Amino acid sequence: MNTLPSVLRRAVLLAFVALAALLSSCASSPEPRDYAAEQPHLDLRQYFNGKLIAHGVFTDRGGQVKKRFVVQLLGHWQGSEGVLEEDFVYSDGSRQRRVWHLSDLGQGRWRGRADDVVGEASGEAAGNALRWRYTLNLPVDGAVYQVDFEDWMWLIDERVMLNRARMSKFGVHLGDVTLSFEKLP
Numbered sequence: 497m498n499t500l501p502s503v504l505r506r507a508v509l510l511a512f513v514a515l516a517a518l519l520s521s522c523a524s525s526p527e528p529r530d531y532a533a534e535q536p537h538l539d540l541r542q543y544f545n546g547k548l549i550a551h552g553v554f555t556d557r558g559g560q561v562k563k564r565f566v567v568q569l570l571g572h573w574q575g576s577e578g579v580l581e582e583d584f585v586y587s588d589g590s591r592q593r594r595v596w597h598l599s600d601l602g603q604g605r606w607r608g609r610a611d612d613v614v615g616e617a618s619g620e621a622a623g624n625a626l627r628w629r630y631t632l633n634l635p636v637d638g639a640v641y642q643v644d645f646e647d648w649m650w651l652i653d654e655r656v657m658l659n660r661a662r663m664s665k666f667g668v669h670l671g672d673v674t675l676s677f678e679k680l681p
Contacts, residue, residue, distance in 0.1 A: 528604065531625035531650070538624050538651040541600060543679060544571035544580050550659075552675035562671070563587055569677075576600035614642055624651040643670065655679045 548569040553561045564587040571580040577599055584592040596617075599607045606619030608630070617630030628647040633640050647661040659675040 526627075526648075528620040528622040528625055528627050531623035534623035534625065534650075536624060536651055536654060538621055538626060538649070538657075540598070540606065540621065540626065541573050541576075541578060543651065543657060543677075544569070544578065544598075545573055546571060547680040548677055549680060550675045550677045552659075552673055554671060554673050556671045557669050567675070576602075625649065641665065645673075647673075649677075 548571070550567040550569060552565050552567065554563040554565075556562050566585050568583045568585075569580060571578060573579075577597070580596040580598060582594045582596070584594070586592070594610050594612060597609045601607055604621040606617075606621065606626070606628070608617035608619065608628070610617075612633045614631040614633060617628060619626055619628040621627075626647075626649040628649065629645065631642050631644050634643045642665075644664045645661050646664075647659055649657055649659045651657045655678055657677040657679075659673070659677065661673040661675075663670040663672065
């Protein structure tokens with residue numbers, strides 16, 4: 497008889513946790529259209545055309561900086577199709593190269609491919625913002641993991657753009673990447 501109250505308490509606690517998880521999953525998150533009136537207007541073909549440099553950090557889910565890096569970028573376009581070359585140099589001396597093949601699908605919609613991206617990346621732009629989603633084959637300590645990225649980019653002025661990327665696996669937050677892009681003359 498003594499166990500019934502503890503079983504009920506446990507059931508109530510589990511129900512409360514499930515309800516809290518459900519309510520937090522229903523919380524509204526930003527959409528690109530929320531930035532439609534923001535200026536300056538982000539035109540990816542214009543911004544990612546020519547040379548750029550980016551400085552960034554990777555932080556774990558606790559907020560601790562785990563890696564710093566610099567990226568040299570070179571973009572070029574023919575109509576609605578573009579190529580963006582990214583050359584990374586990490587604080588530990590390691591290097592990485594990613595080449596994006598980008599397509600402007602019109603009405604603020606974008607598609608991208610790269611060798612280490614699983615399938616296609618999809619993007620939606622409005623105003624000064626772009627939300628970019630993709631799954632990346634991420635090498636870690638000799639193994640490769642498929643990690644989901646949700647990038648948000650905001651154009652600050654004609655030269656500077658900020659990028660915050662949330663990394664997750666099976667919906668579990670792993671960490672964040674923060675970047676500052678600068679368009680070079």
